[in-house]
Amino acid sequence: MASDESGKSRKRRMATLLTQAGRAPFEHFGFVNPPVYRGSTVLFPTVADLEGLRQPYTYGTKGTPTTRALEEAWSEIAGAADTALVPSGLAAIALALLTATKAGAHLLVTDSAYSPTRAFCDGFLARFGVTTEYYDPTIGSDVAGLIREETTAVLMESPGSQSMEIQDVPAIAAAARARGVCVIIDNTWATPLLFPPHERGCDLAIEAGTKYLSGHSDILLGLVSANAKWAKRLRHTFNLFAMGASPDDASLALRGMRTMALRLKEQGRAAFDVAQWLEARPEVARVLHPALPSHPGHALWKRDFSGSSGVFSIILKPTPKQAAEAFVDALELFGIGFSWGGYESLVLPFDCAPYRTATRWAPEGPALRFSIGLEDVADLKEDLEAGFARLRDCLSGPAE
Numbered sequence: 001m002a003s004d005e006s007g008k009s010r011k012r013r014m015a016t017l018l019t020q021a022g023r024a025p026f027e028h029f030g031f032v033n034p035p036v037y038r039g040s041t042v043l044f045p046t047v048a049d050l051e052g053l054r055q056p057y058t059y060g061t062k063g064t065p066t067t068r069a070l071e072e073a074w075s076e077i078a079g080a081a082d083t084a085l086v087p088s089g090l091a092a093i094a095l096a097l098l099t100a101t102k103a104g105a106h107l108l109v110t111d112s113a114y115s116p117t118r119a120f121c122d123g124f125l126a127r128f129g130v131t132t133e134y135y136d137p138t139i140g141s142d143v144a145g146l147i148r149e150e151t152t153a154v155l156m157e158s159p160g161s162q163s164m165e166i167q168d169v170p171a172i173a174a175a176a177r178a179r180g181v182c183v184i185i186d187n188t189w190a191t192p193l194l195f196p197p198h199e200r201g202c203d204l205a206i207e208a209g210t211k212y213l214s215g216h217s218d219i220l221l222g223l224v225s226a227n228a229k230w231a232k233r234l235r236h237t238f239n240l241f242a243m244g245a246s247p248d249d250a251s252l253a254l255r256g257m258r259t260m261a262l263r264l265k266e267q268g269r270a271a272f273d274v275a276q277w278l279e280a281r282p283e284v285a286r287v288l289h290p291a292l293p294s295h296p297g298h299a300l301w302k303r304d305f306s307g308s309s310g311v312f313s314i315i316l317k318p319t320p321k322q323a324a325e326a327f328v329d330a331l332e333l334f335g336i337g338f339s340w341g342g343y344e345s346l347v348l349p350f351d352c353a354p355y356r357t358a359t360r361w362a363p364e365g366p367a368l369r370f371s372i373g374l375e376d377v378a379d380l381k382e383d384l385e386a387g388f389a390r391l392r393d394c395l396s397g398p399a400e
């Protein structure tokens with residue numbers, strides 16, 4: 001960080017931060033990037049040093065200069081006091097929930113959460129006497145009415161996984177904080193570049209680094225950032241589990257971080273372009289993209305976010321499953337697969353109905369999620385156009 005004459009560091013803007021954070025070239029013979037430190041054992045010069053643990057690194061499970069470089073960079077990016085780096089986004093969700101939970105606790109989790117989050121709550125935390133109650137993502141400040149004496153955390157995810165509901169994060173955070181409840185957000189879609197989680201009132205923020213931070217579909221990584229109030233508790237819980245990420249993956253993520261602003265900007269622009277184009281298609285009933293004025297959460301998105309990333313969903317008009325499948329199978333540039341945030345476009349048919357409990361998911365037709373990559377948008381539209389032609393062929397095919 002640059003210093004002014006008083007020695008205080010100047011606050012850099014996000015794009016600059018992404019190029020500067022987590023680097024100290026002259027600690028590494030001038031090489032621009034931090035090296036990959038692999039190691040389990042860390043040696044101490046003397047017994048006194050060992051007994052006093054008087055050095056920044058003491059054992060591999062607690063981190064290396066490479067993982068620490070990414071953690072420190074992410075803290076700057078997220079506006080956090082500390083960050084813990086773990087091997088996947090789901091591990092980050094588990095770490096955040098374990099940091100803010102105890103036996104007998106009650107958790108409030110948005111009904112629109114990433115479904116493995118629900119599985120962790122219902123399949124693991126429940127075994128330790130933790131009760132999870134799912135709430136309507138659009139609840140806003142009425143969440144106050146669900147907070148009990150035993151409530152220890154409220155988890156948000158905005159936009160919701162697949163279904164894309166936007167939550168009133170500041171209102172929910174304020175209601176939770178008034179009762180001393182930990183405010184957690186899964187901020188993977190927006191990243192701190194488009195939604196500063198701690199500035200908006202969250203105590204712990206989860207990021208699947210697998211997605212936009214890595215950006216290349218070649219690593220799994222998770223980050224939990226904490227404000228000053230929760231930083232110590234987070235670090236303590238992290239150390240108890242020793243679930244650190246590998247230095248090689250941290251190094252790849254640091255590499256991804258340097259181009260993250262550019263990729264996100266371009267993928268956000270391209271996705272919005274494709275979303276608008278799809279909204280005008282006769283085969284499409286609705287496009288679930290918060291930057292579209294037709295989205296029910298558009299006003300909240302506009303108030304709280306500084307942009308949109310590359311993921312959105314669509315609902316087709318009532319279409320036989322077979323025709324919707326033919327559309328997806330016909331696409332050449334959209335891979336069919338889980339995850340997202342890489343440089344390549346993806347499509348995923350989905351159905352939230354089986355796991356929703358607080359709200360009903362009953363769209364008029366088949367639902368598809370898109371992740372837009374870095375291809376030329378004109379090619380993507382041609383590919384979708386060909387897919388729709390296949391869909392129409394299916395509908396007008398010979399009756400059986």
Ligand SMILES: *Cc1c(COP(=O)(O)O)cnc(C)c1O
Nearest residue numbers: 088089090114188208210220221
């Ligand atoms: C992908 C994803 C995760 C999990 O990340 P992994 O690294 O795949 O475990 C968590 N939350 C959200 C919102 C995601 O989309």
